Amino acid sequence: IYIYNDYDSDGINAGYILYDCLSRLVLLQGSDCKIDMHTPNRYEGYGLSMEFCKYIVNNMNRKTLVITVDNGITKKEEVEYLMSHSVDVIITDHHKPQKGLVPDCLVIDAHLNDTDNENALGLCGAAVAYKLCKYMLEDKLGDTEFHQIYIPYVAIATITDMMPITQENIVYVKNGLCLLNDKEYKTMFNTEDEETNILNYYNEFKGYNITPKDIAFEFGPQLNSCRRMGNVDKAMDLLLETDKDEIVDMYNEVCHINERRKSLTNEVIELVLDTVEDNPISVIRLVKNMQGIAGNVATHITNAKHVPTILFTDSNKKEITGSARSIPGLDLQYIFRTINTKLKMKFGGHELAAGVTIYKKDL
Numbered sequence: 001i002y003i004y005n006d007y008d009s010d011g012i013n014a015g016y017i018l019y020d021c022l023s024r025l026v027l028l029q030g031s032d033c034k035i036d037m038h039t040p041n042r043y044e045g046y047g048l049s050m051e052f053c054k055y056i057v058n059n060m061n062r063k064t065l066v067i068t069v070d071n072g073i074t075k076k077e078e079v080e081y082l083m084s085h086s087v088d089v090i091i092t093d094h095h096k097p098q099k100g101l102v103p104d105c106l107v108i109d110a111h112l113n114d115t116d117n118e119n120a121l122g123l124c125g126a127a128v129a130y131k132l133c134k135y136m137l138e139d140k141l142g143d144t145e146f147h148q149i150y151i152p153y154v155a156i157a158t159i160t161d162m163m164p165i166t167q168e169n170i171v172y173v174k175n176g177l178c179l180l181n182d183k184e185y186k187t188m189f190n191t192e193d194e195e196t197n198i199l200n201y202y203n204e205f206k207g208y209n210i211t212p213k214d215i216a217f218e219f220g221p222q223l224n225s226c227r228r229m230g231n232v233d234k235a236m237d238l239l240l241e242t243d244k245d246e247i248v249d250m251y252n253e254v255c256h257i258n259e260r261r262k263s264l265t266n267e268v269i270e271l272v273l274d275t276v277e278d279n280p281i282s283v284i285r286l287v288k289n290m291q292g293i294a295g296n297v298a299t300h301i302t303n304a305k306h307v308p309t310i311l312f313t314d315s316n317k318k319e320i321t322g323s324a325r326s327i328p329g330l331d332l333q334y335i336f337r338t339i340n341t342k343l344k345m346k347f348g349g350h351e352l353a354a355g356v357t358i359y360k361k362d363l
Contacts, residue, residue: 002056003037004048006070006125007227009160009220009235013153014069014092014126015039016239021133021150025140039236041227046348046355047071048078057085068092070125072103073111074348079103092132094125095348096333108132119168126157127172152176152199153239159212160220162353173212181209195242198251205251225258228292265293269300276305283309286320286363294323295353302327308335310356312363320363324354 001022005015019037026033038052048068056064065088072079072091079089080103089105096111108128110120123131130150137143155176158169180199202219203210210219226235234257238250268290276283283301290297294311301309302325312322324347326332331351339345347356 001033001035001065001067003035004052004066004068004071005037005039006046007040007232008070009223010125010157011070012039012223012227012232012235012239013157014124014129015236017126017133017150017153018067018069018092018129019240021136021147025136028141037236039227039232041230041232048075050078050081053078053082053087056082056087060087064088065090069129070094071348073097073107073109074101076101076103079105092125092128094123094128095350098337119166122164122166122169124154124157124161124163124169126154127169130154148175148179152180155180156215156220156223159215160224177210177212196244196247197242198238198247201244201247201251221261222254222258225261226254228261228296229257230292231257261293261296265296265300268293268297272297272301272311273304276301280305280307282307284312284363285310286312286314288314290314295325298323298325299353301325308332312358315360318359318361319357320360321355321357324349324356326352328352 003015003018003022005011005018015037019035022035025031026035040049040052048066048071056066066082067090068075069092071093073093073095074097075091079091082089083105089103090108091103091105092108094109094111097109102112108131110117110123110128114120130147130153133150134147137147151172153176155173158172158176163169180203206214223235223238226232234250234254238247238254241247241250268287272283272285272287275285283305287294287297290311290313294313298309298311301311306327308324308326308330310322310324312320314320324332332349332354333347333351336345336347336354336356340347343358343362345356345358345362347354349355
């Protein structure tokens with residue numbers, strides 16, 4: 001089983017939840033199934049990639065399943081390729097589907113069949129993965145409690161992915177923070193006393209009850225900074241690590257990466273703002289040396305100027321990739337669908353935050 005997760009905090013937490021759950025099920029059932037996980041770096045592009053699919057097909061030597069978390073709802077071509085080579089596929093996502101691009105496989109996404117359910121439509125990718133894991137644990141083990149260990153990860157993803165304040169999300173955040181601040185959570189989570197995890201360490205490190213603000217402005221951005229600075233594996237390794245000494249060293253390294261990210265972000269924000277006229281309709285720029293911070297910078301520009309912003313990262317390729325941010329009332333997905341009738345473009349995300357790829361000549 002290959003888990004293919006997104007590279008942001010939501011995707012990383014979703015990937016961790018599914019990986020840990022499947023690994024425990026394999027162990028408890030004495031299965032020889034192998035669980036692998038792939039967290040793409042930004043240069044691989046957003047979502048299930050054809051390059052990864054070809055790697056799977058060329059290297060598989062037994063029955064294979066690919067499960068996506070927090071991505072895949074528009075990857076019809078990639079899924080068709082996998083299935084044509086006898087690879088099973090399950091898509092779990094929380095993004096909106098696009099007409100004609102929904103994969104023809106088992107898909108778990110509220111936007112396909114729960115469109116009248118405000119709670120379901122407000123879930124982050126980690127919450128969707130959690131629901132799948134909860135179902136498997138209940139079905140295979142009759143579990144009614146163990147699945148709760150994943151709720152703090154859902155809470156972190158819900159906060160950092162800025163999901164809407166629905167009743168269900170309030171419950172996830174409240175209960176997740178309660179568990180995160182519960183001293184008994186450690187013994188509930190681990191099978192051996194000497195094991196720990198980053199959430200237990202972060203609780204000790206802070207020295208007080210963790211709040212949504214800590215997650216939104218510290219821990220979440222620290223995880224996100226790893227993918228923004230090209231070190232996405234460090235975030236996932238940090239979630240998977242159980243040795244306290246290793247966790248201390250790894251967390252310090254992640255904090256250092258985040259400081260570098262903040263410094264670079266401030267430099268680019270100042271550079272872009274200097275080029276923006278008063279009262280603009282929108283801000284669209286091609287910017288050099290942004291590495292993975294385009295989303296952060298675009299958010300700042302949108303907040304400062306109160307207009308939609310798209311910042312494309314300059315490259316030597318024919319295609320350029322951008323991060324887009326908007327203001328309430330201006331739906332990026334609607335705008336991109338309209339533009340897409342005239343330009344060949346790829347896009348994904350939400351109404352107020354999205355990724356977009358276009359040909360450089362079309363800028």
